[in-house]
Amino acid sequence: MSVVEGSEAVAMAIKACRPQVVSAYPISPQTHIVENLAKMVADGELDAQYVRVESEFSAASVVSGASATGSRAYTASSSQGLLLMTEVIYASAGMRLPFVITGVNRTISAPISIQVDHQDTMSLRDSGIIQLYVESVQEAYDTHIAAFKIAEDPKISLPVMVCMDGWILTHSYESVAYMGQEEIDRFLSPFEPEHFLDIKNPKSWGSYADDNVLMEFKYAVHQAMQDGKQRIREIFKELSLLTGRDYRGLVEAYRTEDADTIVIALGSVSGTVKESVDDLRSEGHQIGMVKIRCYRPFPFEDIWEAIKGARRIAVLDANISMGSEGAVGMDLKAKLYGLKNAPLLVDFIAGLGGREINKRALRNILQQLDTVGKKPPFLKEPNWVGLNPTLFP
Amino acid sequence: MGKKPYQKKEDYFVSGHRACHGCGMALAVRHILRATGKEVIVVTPTGCLETFSSPYGFSPWRVPWIHHLFENGPSVASGVAAALKAQKQDSVRVLVIGGDGSTFDIGFGALSGMLEREDDVLYICVDNGAYMNTGGQRSGATPLFSSTTTEPAGKASMGKRQIKKDLPAIVAAHGIPYVATASSAYLRDLREKVKKAMTYHGSRYIQIDTPCPSVWGFPSDQTLEIGRLGVQCGLVPLFEMEEGQIKTIRKIKQKIPVESYLKPQKRFRHLFAGKGGSEALRQIQALADRNIEKFGLLN
Ligand code: SF4
Numbered sequence: 114m115s116v117v118e119g120s121e122a123v124a125m126a127i128k129a130c131r132p133q134v135v136s137a138y139p140i141s142p143q144t145h146i147v148e149n150l151a152k153m154v155a156d157g158e159l160d161a162q163y164v165r166v167e168s169e170f171s172a173a174s175v176v177s178g179a180s181a182t183g184s185r186a187y188t189a190s191s192s193q194g195l196l197l198m199t200e201v202i203y204a205s206a207g208m209r210l211p212f213v214i215t216g217v218n219r220t221i222s223a224p225i226s227i228q229v230d231h232q233d234t235m236s237l238r239d240s241g242i243i244q245l246y247v248e249s250v251q252e253a254y255d256t257h258i259a260a261f262k263i264a265e266d267p268k269i270s271l272p273v274m275v276c277m278d279g280w281i282l283t284h285s286y287e288s289v290a291y292m293g294q295e296e297i298d299r300f301l302s303p304f305e306p307e308h309f310l311d312i313k314n315p316k317s318w319g320s321y322a323d324d325n326v327l328m329e330f331k332y333a334v335h336q337a338m339q340d341g342k343q344r345i346r347e348i349f350k351e352l353s354l355l356t357g358r359d360y361r362g363l364v365e366a367y368r369t370e371d372a373d374t375i376v377i378a379l380g381s382v383s384g385t386v387k388e389s390v391d392d393l394r395s396e397g398h399q400i401g402m403v404k405i406r407c408y409r410p411f412p413f414e415d416i417w418e419a420i421k422g423a424r425r426i427a428v429l430d431a432n433i434s435m436g437s438e439g440a441v442g443m444d445l446k447a448k449l450y451g452l453k454n455a456p457l458l459v460d461f462i463a464g465l466g467g468r469e470i471n472k473r474a475l476r477n478i479l480q481q482l483d484t485v486g487k488k489p490p491f492l493k494e495p496n497w498v499g500l501n502p503t504l505f506p
Numbered sequence: 507m508g509k510k511p512y513q514k515k516e517d518y519f520v521s522g523h524r525a526c527h528g529c530g531m532a533l534a535v536r537h538i539l540r541a542t543g544k545e546v547i548v549v550t551p552t553g554c555l556e557t558f559s560s561p562y563g564f565s566p567w568r569v570p571w572i573h574h575l576f577e578n579g580p581s582v583a584s585g586v587a588a589a590l591k592a593q594k595q596d597s598v599r600v601l602v603i604g605g606d607g608s609t610f611d612i613g614f615g616a617l618s619g620m621l622e623r624e625d626d627v628l629y630i631c632v633d634n635g636a637y638m639n640t641g642g643q644r645s646g647a648t649p650l651f652s653s654t655t656t657e658p659a660g661k662a663s664m665g666k667r668q669i670k671k672d673l674p675a676i677v678a679a680h681g682i683p684y685v686a687t688a689s690s691a692y693l694r695d696l697r698e699k700v701k702k703a704m705t706y707h708g709s710r711y712i713q714i715d716t717p718c719p720s721v722w723g724f725p726s727d728q729t730l731e732i733g734r735l736g737v738q739c740g741l742v743p744l745f746e747m748e749e750g751q752i753k754t755i756r757k758i759k760q761k762i763p764v765e766s767y768l769k770p771q772k773r774f775r776h777l778f779a780g781k782g783g784s785e786a787l788r789q790i791q792a793l794a795d796r797n798i799e800k801f802g803l804l805n
Contacts, residue, residue: 133592134585162588167619171581174574174616178585181572182547184592186585204575310547310570310586312598319573322562 114290119250119282120145122289123215123275126257127187128159129297130213133304134179134186136164136172140194141227142279143217147189169194173201173214180210181318183309185261187212191279192219195233199240205272206241206334208319211264211306212272213257214242218380218431219279220466227279228467231379231431234276235440241334243273243341244409246379250287253277255360258292259352262301266348269341270306271334276408278381280467292356300355338410345407363412365404366419368394372401374482375420375456377441378429379405382463382470386429389475398479405441413448425457427478430495431464438462438495459485463498474498518544518568524558528726530690530716530733531555531632535603537693538630538714541700544569546599547586551579551613553605554639554718555632577612579604580620583627591626599704600626606633606647609713610671614646621680624708630700631673631711634718642721642773646671649741650793651786652773659776664786669793677711678747684710685747690717691733692744695756699746715742723772735767740794743801758803764791 117125123146127135135154137147153159162179166172169190176186190198195216205212216234220226234244243263247253256275264273277283292300308316322330342363349360359365367387369375378386383404393400403419405412420426430439437443442460449455461478464470481496518539525532531554539546548571550556556573559566574582579602587600609617609631620627636654637643644654648666653659657666678685683706688696696714703710717733719726736742737756741764744756765787768774777783777790798804 134588136585162592164584164588164625165623166581166584167615167622170578171584171616171619174578174581175585175588177574177578178549178572178582179589179592180585181582182586182589182593184589186589200575201578208574310572312545312547312570315544315568315570317560317565317567317571320560320562320565321557321573326562 114288116286116288117250118145118284118286119253119277120284121149122250122254123257123277124149124153125291126254128153129292129294130258130261130301131185132161132187133184134162134164134176136166136175136186136188138166138169138172138190138194140169140191142219142283143189143191143194143215145283146215146217169197170201173198173205176212177201177205177208177210180205180212181208181310183304183306183311185265185304187214189215189217191217192221192233196221196236199237202237202242202272203240204319207330209270209334209337210272211270213260213264214272214274215257216274216276217279217283218276226466229279229281230465230467231276232433232465234274235432237274238409238440241271241338242409243269243271243338243407244276245273245407246276246405247282248381248383248404250282250285251289251358253282254289254291255352255356255358258297258301259348259360262348263341263345265304265306266341266344267307268344269337271337271341276380281381290356296355300351342407342410342412362415363407364415364419365406367402367404369401369403369419369423371399372422373399373424374427374479375423376400376402376427376429376475376478377405377416377445378402379408379441380431382429382431385470385472386475389472392472393479400479408441411444416445420456421454423456425482426459427482428458428460429463429470430460433462433465433495442495460495461498462495468499470498515540520566520568522564523566524561526720526726528719528729530718530729531634532558533693533729534632534690534696534714534716537697538603538700539569541697542599542601542704545597546601547572549574549579549583549586549600549602551602551604551608552576553608554634555603555605557639576608578616579608579613580616580627580629583629584620584623584625587626599628602627602629604629604631605638606631606635607637607645609633610646610673618680621677621682621709621711624682626707626709628703628710628712631713632716633713634716634721635670636721638718638721647673650790651777653776654773664782665776674711674713674747678750680709681750682709682711683749686712687715687742687744688712689715689733689737689742689744691730691737692756695744702746721773723775724770728770732767732770735762738762739764739767740798740803741767741790743797743803745801752801755801755803758798761798761804764794
């Protein structure tokens with residue numbers, strides 16, 4: 114165990130995965146990750162081509178090009194940087210390029226701010242990139258190692274983004290158990306894609322396709338996601354065996370067995386929610402939580418397994434689809450529609466721009482659930498947690 | 507007898523594409539790859555070349571080829587080059603072949619980044635002076651007073667109001683070892699320049715004037731002739747810069763007026779129709795004269 118900064122732990126994980134190409138463009142709070150990697154390259158500890166690009170757009174393009182040439186590739190970004198990568202990420206998923214990105218969660222302008230929420234990574238949810246959210250520094254370290262294995266699985270072959278909350282995880286110090294290089298090498302074999310830009314076997318990539326075949330390409334990406342769920346479960350199980358830490362499943366169910374009320378969350382807030390669950394349980398509330406670890410592909414089967422006995426669900430969405438609701442709330446409602454005994458589900462927008470979600474906020478959410486639970490909630494949704502009404506005349 | 511039997515050249519850009527008849531760009535690309543040989547990976551940003559060369563299921567490319575997006579050709583190529591370096595595949599070279607839209611305009615930032623990093627990529631711009639696969643809109647490479655669909659000539663307009671962006675000069679200012687201009691009408695010259703560029707490592711740039719019968723508006727059997735007139739009148743100077751110095755210049759035989767180049771093209775037809783045209787022609791002639799002077803094209 115060593116006590117390290119979250120960004121350093123991520124860099125250590127990446128180094129151990131032996132990427133051949135790393136590209137970097139600065140944006141807070143992602144910077145410490147690529148700075149750590151730069152130092153490793155400078156010190157000769159990491160044998161990788163480190164490309165210092167002129168924009169995030171190019172950072173994503175460089176890893177795409179490297180991946181298409183058959184090299185393991187990595188980059189990291191955040192907020193506006195991820196948005197600037199958006200076009201590249203869509204195209205890379207369409208071309209089935211399996212690189213790994215750390216999406217360090219940070220809100221999106223305007224107003225400009227460097228604080229955390231999930232608006233940035235959620236904006237990429239439809240692109241075809243696999244999204245894994247982590248709760249702790251340890252989980253960030255472990256998940257990055259699994260991420261390459263998931264991305265490069267021949268049945269999946271899609272980019273993977275590990276989403277970790279900015280500052281809260283990247284800049285905090287936690288004790289982390291590192292794996293040995295040999296263990297990681299055994300877990301993650303070298304990247305040897307079947308198809309790549311190869312002068313001995315020339316192929317054309319990124320062709321033009323019309324209505325005769327485009328839909329089939331999109332279907333193939335969707336199917337890779339859907340079928341990929343089982344592979345991701347298996348890879349997480351292997352990771353559990355390797356680390357001795359519990360990574361079973363695409364979701365983590367916490368005290369849900371007999372729960373009447375379940376809170377669903379993603380990322381670092383999950384720790385706070387678990388503590389609140391313990392507190393509230395000791396006061397007699399039958400409450401539990403579900404942490405979504407893999408958000409795309411959307412693991413509804415796994416969530417349903419955990420929530421089907423509950424009467425009501427509160428979703429904490431650290432993002433908002435303007436003019437509608439939070440992304441996770443929408444996803445779940447769509448899936449629950451028409452299911453027999455579907456629990457009541459209420460969507461809460463919480464923690465935008467770093468607004469604190471503490472135990473008190475969670476108690477308020479529970480109270481709101483008590484009131485909305487008595488009448489149809491959907492008329493006023495979503496509910497904004499901790500909004501300051503004095504700013505609105 | 508006595509004459510050597512005709513040897514078919516090994517081609518890496520072959521039939522199976524959908525370029526218009528007489529497309530100067532398709533011709534240029536075939537000769538670019540004759541010069542590079544087959545140990546190359548080609549990146550092509552979105553544009554006419556990408557559109558006509560990659561209908562799914564068909565490919566004229568006999569070398570590994572990738573199209574990604576409109577504005578990221580240079581950075582995808584940087585990634586390919588970095589991967590090849592990581593894999594120690596030193597003999598495989600990287601080529602971007604992009605149009606003027608992706609090079610002069612939308613991909614300019616990525617191009618500048620690639621040049622500044624000195625990534626080992628030969629960037630070739632096949633320049634037809636507008637956005638052709640979308641119907642001929644103005645780009646930063648469109649020549650003065652050309653009529654385009656987004657800046658058409660009309661009662662109150664003579665077409666494009668600005669001169670063509672001087673990209674070779676901007677590229678050269680990055681301090682890269684080799685910058686050249688070429689033309690589809692001078693194919694041996696084109697091949698030699700590509701070959702020369704391949705002897706260098708680091709970033710290199712060649713801009714090729716590729717006449718487009720469809721949008722410039724001339725008969726498709728006139729591609730070489732139009733390209734030749736562009737060079738001979740001085741509007742398309744052909745030169746090489748090595749290590750920042752002009753090393754070779756293709757001289758012109760005698761000064762021919764720009765009219766003989768412009769008149770056969772529909773995009774300049776308005777210059778010959780009304781009164782304002784003569785002043786416009788005078789300005790274009792001045793541009794040609796300036797080139798003749800600056801590059802010493804005549805003597
Ligand atoms: S529009 Fe012009 S550049 Fe495009 S294929 Fe046709 S002739 Fe070639």
